[in-house]
Amino acid sequence: QENMLWGGRFTGGLDPLMVTYNESIHFDRIIYAQDIRGSIAYARANKNIGILTSDEFAAIEKGFKQVHQEWESNTFTIKPGVDEDIHTANERRLGEIIGTGIAGKLHTGRSRNDQVATGMRLWLRDQLRLLDEHLTSFLRVLTSRARAEISALMPGYTHLQRAQPIRWSHWLLSYGTSFQADLERLRQLIPRVNRSPLGAGALVGNPFNIDRAAIAKELGFDSLIPNSMTAVSDRDFILETLQWATMLMTHISRFSEDLIIYSTAEFGFVRLADAYSTGSSLMPQKKNPDSLELLRGKSGRVFGTMAALMMSVKGLPSTYNKDLQESWETMLDGVKTTSDSIQIATGVLSTLTIFPEKMLAALSPDMLATDLADYLVRKGVPFRETHHISGRVVALAEKESVPMDKLSVKQLQEVDSRFGDDVKSCFDYEASINKRTVVGGTSEKSVIEQIETLEKMLQ
Numbered sequence: 043q044e045n046m047l048w049g050g051r052f053t054g055g056l057d058p059l060m061v062t063y064n065e066s067i068h069f070d071r072i073i074y075a076q077d078i079r080g081s082i083a084y085a086r087a088n089k090n091i092g093i094l095t096s097d098e099f100a101a102i103e104k105g106f107k108q109v110h111q112e113w114e115s116n117t118f119t120i121k122p123g124v125d126e127d128i129h130t131a132n133e134r135r136l137g138e139i140i141g142t143g144i145a146g147k148l149h150t151g152r153s154r155n156d157q158v159a160t161g162m163r164l165w166l167r168d169q170l171r172l173l174d175e176h177l178t179s180f181l182r183v184l185t186s187r188a189r190a191e192i193s194a195l196m197p198g199y200t201h202l203q204r205a206q207p208i209r210w211s212h213w214l215l216s217y218g219t220s221f222q223a224d225l226e227r228l229r230q231l232i233p234r235v236n237r238s239p240l241g242a243g244a245l246v247g248n249p250f251n252i253d254r255a256a257i258a259k260e261l262g263f264d265s266l267i268p269n270s271m272t273a274v275s276d277r278d279f280i281l282e283t284l285q286w287a288t289m290l291m292t293h294i295s296r297f298s299e300d301l302i303i304y305s306t307a308e309f310g311f312v313r314l315a316d317a318y319s320t321g322s323s324l325m326p327q328k329k330n331p332d333s334l335e336l337l338r339g340k341s342g343r344v345f346g347t348m349a350a351l352m353m354s355v356k357g358l359p360s361t362y363n364k365d366l367q368e369s370w371e372t373m374l375d376g377v378k379t380t381s382d383s384i385q386i387a388t389g390v391l392s393t394l395t396i397f398p399e400k401m402l403a404a405l406s407p408d409m410l411a412t413d414l415a416d417y418l419v420r421k422g423v424p425f426r427e428t429h430h431i432s433g434r435v436v437a438l439a440e441k442e443s444v445p446m447d448k449l450s451v452k453q454l455q456e457v458d459s460r461f462g463d464d465v466k467s468c469f470d471y472e473a474s475i476n477k478r479t480v481v482g483g484t485s486e487k488s489v490i491e492q493i494e495t496l497e498k499m500l501q
């Protein structure tokens with residue numbers, strides 16, 4: 043323990059399992075570049091207040107360039123049992139390169155508490171910007187399909203029972219609208235992640251009046267965290283990310299579930315590309331939608347990372363506690379799983395084949411029973427009454443064992459004399475769909491409006 047960065051007051055050795063239990067280097071090494079960047083900014087600010095001379099700062103900056111280079115070229119050697127985390131590893135190596143006389147001044151007024159929060163935030167904000175790009179690409183695929191395939195009609199479902207006819211594009215945009223909200227939420231979240239904790243010290247704030255704003259500016263942060271105790275202990279930026287990811291993954295999961303159903307032989311609305319399907323080891327004919335099933339399954343996993351971190355932080359006393367190190371793995375797993383999932387969903391959607399004739403064949407005239415009721419509404423009959431009348435027509439068709447649209451005008455008039463000769467115009471799927479011209483409806487006009495709104499956001 044004496045060898046450790048904090049070893050001064052220790053004499054005994056750590057339990058060997060405690061060494062590995064405690065260390066985080068195997069996962070936090072991912073932020074080697076952000077840790078170095080943060081240290082250089084911190085050193086520059088210390089130079090500006092006279093804690094470091096210009097020469098010392100120059101040596102530190104140069105030394106760190108070499109450390110960075112070693113990480114990049116995979117020649118950095120982690121010292122087991124000594125380099126417990128990325129912060130100690132980088133500082134240890136810097137000392138070997140430029141001498142501990144100068145390297146030992148770097149950490150003045152700083153704590154790993156403000157250091158780790160800085161590195162995590164720098165890393166996460168860049169990841170979230172990448173997620174923005176992935177989600178934008180997904181939505182671009184979705185909107186361009188919605189445009190290209192606007193003429194495909196299919197059943198819309200409630201309770202998974204055929205309800206009313208819709209456009210395939212309207213189904214696409216129903217998810218598009220949720221993903222659009224996810225994109226909005228992401229863009230609101232990024233500035234809250236992108237705040238600087240550096241200069242908070244262990245918990246009370248830097249004693250040398252370091253210029254926190256200058257550091258934040260150099261690191262590209264949008265703002266400062268205004269309280270030093272919050273700065274070192276806050277992991278809400280990760281929690282919020284995982285909550286955001288959980289909601290997004292829920293949308294991905296439901297989207298996948300629909301497509302899994304639509305890809306069955308019984309539905310046959312869509313077919314997945316080979317690139318996103320796998321076969322069976324036993325049944326030669328099988329082609330399984332594994333990609334969609336994994337998307338559905340991984341949504342549970344992302345929820346799990348969110349729940350795990352919520353549990354880890356819920357009872358913590360003020361400021362830094364080692365429990366906070368648990369935020370690392372939930373963050374890394376949640377972010378990677380979400381990022382991969384959005385990209386897989388994009389791949390699936392961009393290579394999907396649709397079968398509009400199958401979708402059309404799945405429509406049935408009884409799905410127009412509401413239109414039949416609406417026909418009488420337009421003639422001034424109260425809807426509650428027309429609903430009943432139309433219901434009697436449904437029953438009659440069932441009794442006669444004919445589709446509703448095959449009943450004669452005379453038969454319809456026997457149910458209700460107010461049905462006119464033009465009543466058969468109700469039994470037209472396309473016409474039914476195009477009556478839904480309200481904002482957000484399934485008519486061609488309304489769907490195009492939805493596409494245009496989404497396209498505007500994606501520009």
Ligand code: ARG
Binds near residue numbers: 127154158
């Ligand atoms: N690896 C630690 C973490 O991720 C760094 C902070 C350590 N701070 C401390 N006071 N022990 O949380």
